[in-house]
Amino acid sequence: MKLNFSQEELLKLARNYKCDNLNQFYKNIAQGELDLEKVFQPRKEEENVETEIPLKVESVVQYSRSSTEGILIDGDLNKTLYSFAKCCNPIPGDQIVGFVTIGEGIKIHRKNCLELIRLAKNGKDRLMPVAWNITNGHYFISGITIVGEDMPGLLKEISSAISSYESTNIKSVNIATNAGMFKGIITMEVKDLEHLQKIIERLKKIKGIYTVERFDGAIQ
Numbered sequence: 747m748k749l750n751f752s753q754e755e756l757l758k759l760a761r762n763y764k765c766d767n768l769n770q771f772y773k774n775i776a777q778g779e780l781d782l783e784k785v786f787q788p789r790k791e792e793e794n795v796e797t798e799i800p801l802k803v804e805s806v807v808q809y810s811r812s813s814t815e816g817i818l819i820d821g822d823l824n825k826t827l828y829s830f831a832k833c834c835n836p837i838p839g840d841q842i843v844g845f846v847t848i849g850e851g852i853k854i855h856r857k858n859c860l861e862l863i864r865l866a867k868n869g870k871d872r873l874m875p876v877a878w879n880i881t882n883g884h885y886f887i888s889g890i891t892i893v894g895e896d897m898p899g900l901l902k903e904i905s906s907a908i909s910s911y912e913s914t915n916i917k918s919v920n921i922a923t924n925a926g927m928f929k930g931i932i933t934m935e936v937k938d939l940e941h942l943q944k945i946i947e948r949l950k951k952i953k954g955i956y957t958v959e960r961f962d963g964a965i966q
Contacts, residue, residue: 749786754891754893754957754959756768756771757929758891758962758963759771759785761963762963763780763785816879816880817842817844817854817876817877817878817879818876818877818878818879819844819852819874819875819876820874820875820876826851826852827850827851827852828844828851828852828853828854828876829850829851829852829853829854830853830854830886831845831853831854831855831856831859831861831862832964832965833855833859833860833861833963833964834855834856834859834860834861834862834962835856835886835887835888835889835961835964835965836854836855836856836886837886837888837936837938837939837942838878838880838884838886838937838938838939839878839938839939839940840856840857840939841856841857841858842854842855842856842857842876842877842878843855843856843857843862843873843874843875843876844873844874844875844876845862845865845866845869845872845873845874846872846873846874847872852874852876854876880938884937885915885935885936885937886935886936886937886938887917887933887934887935887965888933888934888935888936888942888960888961888965889931889932889933889934889960889961889963889965890931890932890934890942890945890946890949890958890959890960890961891929891930891931891957891958891959891960891961892904892929892930892931892932892949892955892957892958892959893927893928893929893930893955893956893957893958894927894928894952894954894955894956894957895926895927895928895954895955895956896923896926896927896928897954900928900952900954900955901919901921903952904932904949904952904955905919907945907948907949907952908932908934908945908948908949911944911945911948912937912941914934914935914936914941914945915934915935916932916933916934917933917934917935918931918932918933919931919932920932931961931963933961933965942960946958946959946960
């Protein structure tokens with residue numbers, strides 16, 4: 747399929763398919779429990795997001811910068827039922843697209859969300875142009891995945907780096923250690939994409955931290 751994956755990307759795939767480790771992931775594929783084409787097809791689709799999702803954020807009708815909070819749907823601020831998709835957890839600053847569901851109103855997805863791409867295959871007519879209409883003072887749940895060396899005091903340093911930036915509130919910490927390494931997911935409340943990126947930059951500067959990335963899975 748001519749696709750290249752980093753170790754972290756493979757681990758993320760394994761977790762998405764409920765595998766505890768890569769060995770189990772490979773075994774499930776070898777035994778036919780996972781369809782290789784199905785597993786890796788979203789990666790190929792992700793490379794062509796613009797053609798799969800024929801909506802541009804710029805095409806949304808310009809709106810008045812009102813103090814009213816919410817999402818602009820097709821250029822208008824209205825009371826249409828909507829909610830944020832848990833599969834991609836969009837935050838202000840992300841490019842977003844709405845998808846009309848049956849019984850749950852409009853789900854707001856990140857434009858590059860793999861689940862949205864899957865849904866759009868047979869439902870392009872259910873896509874809606876949407877835009878943010880959020881002012882200061884509102885927070886959104888987002889998460890990061892972090893990998894590093896298992897060192898005494900490192901978790902405290904990580905927590906301090908997050909909470910000391912604009913008093914960021916940490917919601918949950920899930921850390922596992924193995925063979926001198928740790929891997930974890932941390933969720934927190936952020937104002938927007940810039941807020942999240944600043945947190946990531948701060949964490950990358952800590953000695954013993956190897957990788958810090960935005961968490962793309964579902965956050966409950």
